[in-house]
Amino acid sequence: MKLLARYNRVTLMTTVIIMLLTGIAYYQAISWTFTRQKDKDLTDEETEIYEYVNLNHRLPEIFETEHQQVSFTKINIGPVKRVFVDTTYFKIWGKNNPKRQQFHAIGGYEPARGLITSVIIGHQYYKASIIHSKVETEDLIQIIFSITIGVILLLLIILFATNRFILNRLWKPFYNLMQELDLFNITDKNIIPKIDTSIDEFKRLNNSVANMSNKAKRDYQTLKTFTENAAHELNTPIAIINSKLDLLIQTENFSEWQGKLLTELYGGVLRLNRLNQSLLLLVKIENQLMDEHQHINLHELIEGMIIQFDDIYNDKGLKLTYKLDKKEIFASRYLMEILLSNLIINAIRHNYTGGEIIISLTAENFIIQNTGNDEPLNKEEIFIRFHKSSGSEGSGLGLTISRQICENFNFLLDYRFHSPYHAFIVTFPNQV
Amino acid sequence: MKILIIEDEQSLRESIEEYFKGTGNICETASDYSTALEKINLYRYDCILLDITLPGGNGINLLKNLKENNHSDGILIISARNSLDDRLEGLDLGADDYLVKPFHLSELRSRITAITRRKTFNGNGSNVLTINEISIDLTGKEVKIKNQDVKLTPKEYALLLYFIANKGKVVSKNAIAEHLWGDGVDITDDFNFIYAHIKNIRKKLMEAGGKDYIRAAYGMGYKFTG
Numbered sequence: 001m002k003l004l005a006r007y008n009r010v011t012l013m014t015t016v017i018i019m020l021l022t023g024i025a026y027y028q029a030i031s032w033t034f035t036r037q038k039d040k041d042l043t044d045e046e047t048e049i050y051e052y053v054n055l056n057h058r059l060p061e062i063f064e065t066e067h068q069q070v071s072f073t074k075i076n077i078g079p080v081k082r083v084f085v086d087t088t089y090f091k092i093w094g095k096n097n098p099k100r101q102q103f104h105a106i107g108g109y110e111p112a113r114g115l116i117t118s119v120i121i122g123h124q125y126y127k128a129s130i131i132h133s134k135v136e137t138e139d140l141i142q143i144i145f146s147i148t149i150g151v152i153l154l155l156l157i158i159l160f161a162t163n164r165f166i167l168n169r170l171w172k173p174f175y176n177l178m179q180e181l182d183l184f185n186i187t188d189k190n191i192i193p194k195i196d197t198s199i200d201e202f203k204r205l206n207n208s209v210a211n212m213s214n215k216a217k218r219d220y221q222t223l224k225t226f227t228e229n230a231a232h233e234l235n236t237p238i239a240i241i242n243s244k245l246d247l248l249i250q251t252e253n254f255s256e257w258q259g260k261l262l263t264e265l266y267g268g269v270l271r272l273n274r275l276n277q278s279l280l281l282l283v284k285i286e287n288q289l290m291d292e293h294q295h296i297n298l299h300e301l302i303e304g305m306i307i308q309f310d311d312i313y314n315d316k317g318l319k320l321t322y323k324l325d326k327k328e329i330f331a332s333r334y335l336m337e338i339l340l341s342n343l344i345i346n347a348i349r350h351n352y353t354g355g356e357i358i359i360s361l362t363a364e365n366f367i368i369q370n371t372g373n374d375e376p377l378n379k380e381e382i383f384i385r386f387h388k389s390s391g392s393e394g395s396g397l398g399l400t401i402s403r404q405i406c407e408n409f410n411f412l413l414d415y416r417f418h419s420p421y422h423a424f425i426v427t428f429p430n431q432v
Numbered sequence: 433m434k435i436l437i438i439e440d441e442q443s444l445r446e447s448i449e450e451y452f453k454g455t456g457n458i459c460e461t462a463s464d465y466s467t468a469l470e471k472i473n474l475y476r477y478d479c480i481l482l483d484i485t486l487p488g489g490n491g492i493n494l495l496k497n498l499k500e501n502n503h504s505d506g507i508l509i510i511s512a513r514n515s516l517d518d519r520l521e522g523l524d525l526g527a528d529d530y531l532v533k534p535f536h537l538s539e540l541r542s543r544i545t546a547i548t549r550r551k552t553f554n555g556n557g558s559n560v561l562t563i564n565e566i567s568i569d570l571t572g573k574e575v576k577i578k579n580q581d582v583k584l585t586p587k588e589y590a591l592l593l594y595f596i597a598n599k600g601k602v603v604s605k606n607a608i609a610e611h612l613w614g615d616g617v618d619i620t621d622d623f624n625f626i627y628a629h630i631k632n633i634r635k636k637l638m639e640a641g642g643k644d645y646i647r648a649a650y651g652m653g654y655k656f657t658g
Binding site: 232236239240241243244246247254256258259260267273292308311314315341 | 444520
């Protein structure tokens with residue numbers, strides 16, 4: 001749920017509730033005031049009746065004005081309790097009142113306020129009821145209530161509209177910033193830009209985010225430089241070990257056992273070297289230092305590699321079939337060679353003796369399939385640095401490098417398993 | 433062969449010197465920029481091994497100096513940085529080859545041999561290499577024994593040349609694999625396929641009437657005895 005929607009919901013609900021409460025309070029207050037007013041009128045009327053009775057010692061004429069009915073009833077017991085009541089008032093409509101036609105009646109009931117009291121003439125008690133119609137006050141209250149409802153509705157509409165328009169505009173810097181964050185990539189050079197806003201909170205957010213991203217980039221850069229330097233520094237000792245081993249084997253008086261040890265030493269140095277070269281290569285690709293792009297006939301390159309490796313897969317008794325369409329790409333030849341040889345060597349290494357490799361190249365993609373362990377690989381893990389399948393003698397960086405190379409050229413490297421084939425698919429971008 | 437080794441890392445310099453010494457080669461060394469500059473201006477060499485990063489100056493400047501003075505010494509750049517820019521710059525300036533550290537001494541020797549061979553060939557026009565009864569036409573990439581053709585695959589041919597360049601030295605399987613498949617190729621499985629190539633070369637040479645020159649050395653490599 002959007003903040004704006006939630007904010008709208010809360011403000012609108014509170015507004016409506018407050019307006020309704022106000023309306024009710026308003027109604028109660030007006031209603032109470034009018035009732036008091038009516039009661040006062042009724043008391044005045046009562047006083048008039050008393051004065052008349054005191055003066056004339058008889059009941060006044062029963063009269064009925066527009067909104068007032070006074071009636072007297074003889075009662076035999078003592079005086080009735082003086083009380084104000086809410087009652088109804090039977091209003092007789094005028095002869096020409098259209099309501100007569102409409103309701104087929106001579107009048108209708110209207111809400112009223114009455115005062116029941118008693119008068120005494122001699123020893124005779126009379127119950128006097130004075131009734132005043134409240135229809136005018138009711139009308140007034142109704143008008144007030146309608147106005148209140150109208151104002152509520154108007155307010156709702158205005159609130160809704162302003163919230164929508166103003167807040168959308170108000171939050172725009174925030175959304176812009178979010179977009180920048182989505183695009184943020186620690187490896188590239190783009191920084192989070194200053195966002196044009198006069199709102200302090202957003203300025204602060206912008207600053208914090210910019211600082212954080214700069215710091216992350218700086219740290220990442222430091223780490224990368226460290227890796228690069230470390231790998232470079234490692235080159236020299238590896239070169240020394242390598243050359244000393246080359247010299248050592250020239251001395252020639254070795255037992256089989258010593259020969260085996262030396263072979264293993266060579267193997268270790270080789271792996272160390274590969275690992276180091278891979279790290280250097282990764283740093284270089286990430287730094288985009290391989291910019292010397294050229295047009296490459298991919299089918300020729302692949303064909304050349306298949307010939308290059310023919311002794312290796314033949315040695316393992318692998319059956320290699322391939323179908324290559326013509327395809328030219330614009331990329332670094334060096335990196336493409338690494339990518340392809342990584343994938344082909346993987347297909348050979350993780351195969352079983354007498355297995356199969358199928359290579360296909362179309363305008364859309366390059367697919368290499370190989371038989372091997374009949375279990376799908378974990379797609380999430382295989383591209384992670386130093387992830388190795390058990391028994392693999394590789395550096396654990398081959399697929400990481402492959403993926404990095406693909407990203408560098410906007411290719412997509414994907415893995416699928418269709419028993420019995422493990423397939424690595426390089427999808428080319430739409431090159432016009 | 434007269435070789436100048438310009439390399440600041442003492443240990444590595446000594447290894448190279450040791451490997452090249454003794455088979456009719458004369459090695460001189462320089463460990464910093466000024467010594468190297470002095471030597472390249474005083475003496476001529478068949479091949480100069482040039483490290484790019486040197487104390488006291490950049491090896492590229494030594495290369496420029498050589499070219500400005502029209503010296504025709506063979507130049508092999510050895511650098512710790514596998515940077516394409518360095519490689520291109522070096523080759524553009526007239527270096528004959530470029531080798532990235534770490535390398536096998538046998539690979540270095542094979543490269544130097546190729547450079548000096550090319551230099552001599554440019555001088556006199558004959559480009560046939562003769563080792564006892566084996567003669568190799570380096571231009572046509574043909575191998576003959578007593579005028580009989582020996583049909584070698586491209587890899588077998590490359591391997592034979594590699595062995596001949598490192599005649600009398602034990603060449604490790606690792607060095608062979610790197611030479612044949614490139615150092616970017618991450619094959620650390622058993623080097624069975626090398627054995628197959630060696631077996632084929634021996635068979636083909638002997639069938640053509642050659643001697644058996646290649647011997648296995650303690651399971652870690654091979655040696656061409658000439």
